[in-house]
Amino acid sequence: MTPPIIKAMSDIATRLTVSPPPHWRSGRTIKGMMQAHLLALAPAAAMAIYIYGLHAAAVIGLAGAAATLTEALCLRLQNRDLDIDNFNALYAGVLFAFLLPATAPWWLVSIGAAVTIILGRTVFGGFGCNPVCAPLVAWAFCRLSWPNAMDIDLNLSHFLLNSPVDQLMYFGVDSLQQFDLGDLLLGHQLGGLGSSQVLALALGGIFLIARGWIRAFIPVAYLIGVAATAALFWSIDPTMYASPLFHILAGSTVFGAFFLATDAASSPVGMIPQILFGLIAGAMVVVIRVYGTYPDGVPFAIMVANLLSPLLERVRPKFFGGK
Numbered sequence: 001m002t003p004p005i006i007k008a009m010s011d012i013a014t015r016l017t018v019s020p021p022p023h024w025r026s027g028r029t030i031k032g033m034m035q036a037h038l039l040a041l042a043p044a045a046a047m048a049i050y051i052y053g054l055h056a057a058a059v060i061g062l063a064g065a066a067a068t069l070t071e072a073l074c075l076r077l078q079n080r081d082l083d084i085d086n087f088n089a090l091y092a093g094v095l096f097a098f099l100l101p102a103t104a105p106w107w108l109v110s111i112g113a114a115v116t117i118i119l120g121r122t123v124f125g126g127f128g129c130n131p132v133c134a135p136l137v138a139w140a141f142c143r144l145s146w147p148n149a150m151d152i153d154l155n156l157s158h159f160l161l162n163s164p165v166d167q168l169m170y171f172g173v174d175s176l177q178q179f180d181l182g183d184l185l186l187g188h189q190l191g192g193l194g195s196s197q198v199l200a201l202a203l204g205g206i207f208l209i210a211r212g213w214i215r216a217f218i219p220v221a222y223l224i225g226v227a228a229t230a231a232l233f234w235s236i237d238p239t240m241y242a243s244p245l246f247h248i249l250a251g252s253t254v255f256g257a258f259f260l261a262t263d264a265a266s267s268p269v270g271m272i273p274q275i276l277f278g279l280i281a282g283a284m285v286v287v288i289r290v291y292g293t294y295p296d297g298v299p300f301a302i303m304v305a306n307l308l309s310p311l312l313e314r315v316r317p318k319f320f321g322g323k
Contacts, residue, residue, distance in 0.1 A: 034087035040204030066113035067093025096196030195252035205258025217252035225282020281305035
């Protein structure tokens with residue numbers, strides 16, 4: 001009779017095969033992650049359509065379609081397998097659309113969505129290689145190239161609502177009396193068609209944290225950074241600087257906290273680097289709003305923090321036994 005040990009060793013070639021890392025497989029996929037993120041954005045998209053009408057739906061759909069087609073073209077030109085069915089390009093396009101005015105022209109939406117993929121990701125190697133959040137690259141490109149077409153207050157002037165961050169910059173703290181904090185929470189403010197839907201975005205972000213798709217370190221640290229920096233200015237002169245709660249509820253602060261700052265490719269890895277990253281980005285939001293030339297400092301604040309990610313990842317606790 002053949003000894004059991006010999007039988008066990010008969011398939012040694014198979015049992016000693018080492019696969020590429022990570023070796024601990026959780027069963028999660030990029031497609032599943034993107035589906036969860038799109039689901040988290042759905043309430044904000046629904047609120048945007050309710051407030052701004054079907055034109056908002058057209059902007060979201062066009063941006064997602066243009067980003068997906070651009071991704072397919074880039075992959076084809078690089079002779080790489082088409083993997084647009086994992087929804088990562090669609091998600092990037094929707095994020096860009098959320099930063100646009102609801103009445104953005106079709107050419108601006110299409111160009112911006114294409115830039116999201118080409119300049120935001122492809123030139124750096126594709127999905128997961130971008131050092132800066134891709135939709136923000138496209139937003140900055142369009143904001144600097146066509147400032148009038150990207151201006152929220154100018155393009156949505158026919159709405160009775162006002163943009164709180166624009167009012168703060170151009171008319172001061174006294175002009176903020178027209179805004180009720182409850183209305184800001186419910187999205188009754190001018191802003192990016194999806195980025196101003198504060199309550200819906202917060203619920204979507206909590207859903208992603210609860211399901212484990214994002215970690216809470218960056219969003220919480222980011223919001224603390226916004227609140228602490230705003231509180232510092234507010235304590236100096238409350239007649240000149242807005243309150244911390246206003247800075248959190250106005251503009252795209254909450255959108256940045258849960259969906260832009262948490263971009264897996266451009267944010268740091270590890271608890272301490274992520275906390276520092278969130279605090280820096282949050283503080284810079286208020287600093288840009290106070291001293292900068294752009295009303296809403298969220299996009300530029302997160303992009304600058306993205307550039308610091310490689311340095312922040314060097315901040316880590318010493319290994320056991322290290323001096």
